[in-house]
Amino acid sequence: FPVENIRNFSIVAHVDHGKSTLADRLLELTGTIDKTENNKQVLDKLQVERERGITVKAQTASLFYNCEGKQYLLNLIDTPGHVDFSYEVSRSLSACQGVLLVVDANEGIQAQTVANFFLAFEAQLSVIPVINKIDLKNADPERVENQIEKVFDIPSDECIKISAKLGTNVESVLQAVIERIPPPKVHRKNPLRALVFDSTFDQYRGVIANVALFDGVVSKGDKIVSAHTQKTYEVNEVGVLNPNEQPTHKLYAGQVGYLIAGMKNVIEAQIGDTLYLHKQPVEPLPGFKSAKPMVFAGMYPVDQSEYNNLKSAIEKLTLNDSSVTVHRDSSLALGAGWRLGFLGLLHMEVFNQRLEQEYNASVILTTPTVPYKAVLSSSKLIKARRAVQKNMIFIDQNRVMLKYLFPLNEIVVDFYDSLKSLSSGYASFDYEDAGYQTAELVKMDILLNGNTVEELVTVVHKDKAHSIGKAICERLKDSLPRQLFEIAIQAAIGSKIIARETLPIFKNIFQYGGDITRKMKLLKRQAEGKKKLRKIGNVEVPKDAFIKVLKTR
Ligand code: GDP
Ligand code: MG
DSSP states (O other), X not given: OOGGGEEEEEEEESTTSSHHHHHHHHHHHTTSSXXXXXXXXXXXOSHHHHHHTOOOSOEEEEEEEEETTEEEEEEEEEOOOSGGGHHHHHHHHTTOSEEEEEEETTTOSOHHHHHHHHHHHHTTOEEEEEXXXXXXXXXXHHHHHXXXXXXXXXXXXXXXXXXXXXXXXXXXXXXXXHHHSOOOOOBSSSOOEEEEEEEEEETTTEEEXXXXXXXXXXXXXXXXXXXTTOOEEEOOEEEEESSSEEEESEEETTOEEEEEOOOXXXXXXXXXOEEEETTXXXXXXXXXXXXXXXXXXXXXXXXGGGHHHHHHHHHHHHHHOTTOEEEEEEETTTEEEEEEXXXXXXXXXXXXXXXXXXXXXXXXXXOOBOOOOOOOOOOOHHHHTTOEEEEEEEEETTEEEEEEEOOHHHHHSSHHHHHHHHTTTOXXXXXXXXXXXXXXXXXXXXXXXXXXXXXXXXXXXXXXHHHHHHHHHHHHHHHSOOOSSOEEEEEEETTEEEEEEEEOOOOOGGGSOSOHHHHHHHHHHHHHXXXXXXXXXXXXXXXHHHHHHHHTO
């Protein structure tokens, strides 16, 4: 395939603006998949993606397209939109020369539209603005064109107006990809230089590395070296993603595809690594700056005998999602486990759900916390969240972009939901790291009949300790089953109790008359529940109770 007939591009957008739907139409138009009614977010392969209707993992597909007698190879990378997954986006962009920036014709520019535009702009990629959903009754493509011109300085006549759902004008998107995005700048005569920009794990074949070839050629049977580990491997298989793996004899510079070479684990398949031929060593490519976790939580097997299984599940999943950091940890109450770092709360939930669905694991997650540096010694929504305003830009008459400095722990848990409900769904939100600041923080314990619950220890701001402590106690009271004695649920800072709830005694169900089958059902449910119980002092706490308290702090 001549390099000048190759285009590598990505689709970026705010959540729900229609990336995956546009990808479906592009796959259909190029005959990559058959046109049927059932093509809905074809590239969202994971169960968690289908259930939540969001993309969490970037996917690659190679499309063949004929235009004016020439055949083109278009490598499309579909990316997630949610703020927690912007790391996936920035990695995908390193394999591209251009992006389709999809904007909803009704909602207009949103927070991740801006964030994704700047990721593409900084990577010096061509940006093709695509205004989607023009079929909607409330669509106002002219207003969105003006926003794009004002905020991104892209002339409004460069915008392509489409309906990805109905397929309207989608062909002109392919035309623009060919005309406006340059072919990759590569050298096929030079020795091989391949960037590993993503990888997945297959139970039977080991690591499947997604690679972008900057120089040279790679074939089955070649001896290659990982610049990162300096280990040598023999290439077992190369191919393109169509969007499923399709083996080919070779991959050439300019192409995006996959490579299998007997790599077995995370350490061997570093994302950002450069692969080269054993005979012809080269300078490695720049790679990626590593993802910076923002939210930390402990993860433990429900049953310690599951430790090794969970360990291997976590290893495989982190191979698939390299932005998660993993450190061994242990807890008095929960035994051996790990401390995991995530990019945000949705990321944490998705990781947990994938462990359960794809690896059948059953885990306990502790309260998420954000990193603090401790020095040992003795208006809105916005004000309550201890924020400082930095600037304000009007996007048009009825939309404004605000920048604030926030303490991270104020935004990781429920800020996004509060913002959405306060603004009746109109506001959107994105964030980046602004460094550490000093603050008055205290460590808060939660006690059950005087015994500390390890899982619920948190660091909170002094002024908020009382209200947070009270909320946790109340929630714990609601989610704990009653037991044969009274339970005191307390929040404490050091030896000072700052909140208390009391869970009354459990009355044996046989004391009430009534239907025997109903009683038997209750007893059976209790027995099942027991399997997942953990004892703190004399108090039995089901796993469910932890999760209920942790999720909605
Ligand atoms: P993504 O999060 O950017 O990948 O967005 P999706 O492709 O999953 O689309 C989000 C929702 O918008 C889905 O319910 C789609 O059916 C819908 N959608 C996408 N494109 C269009 C369009 O052109 N018109 C209309 N009316 N709905 C669309
Ligand atoms: Mg999607």
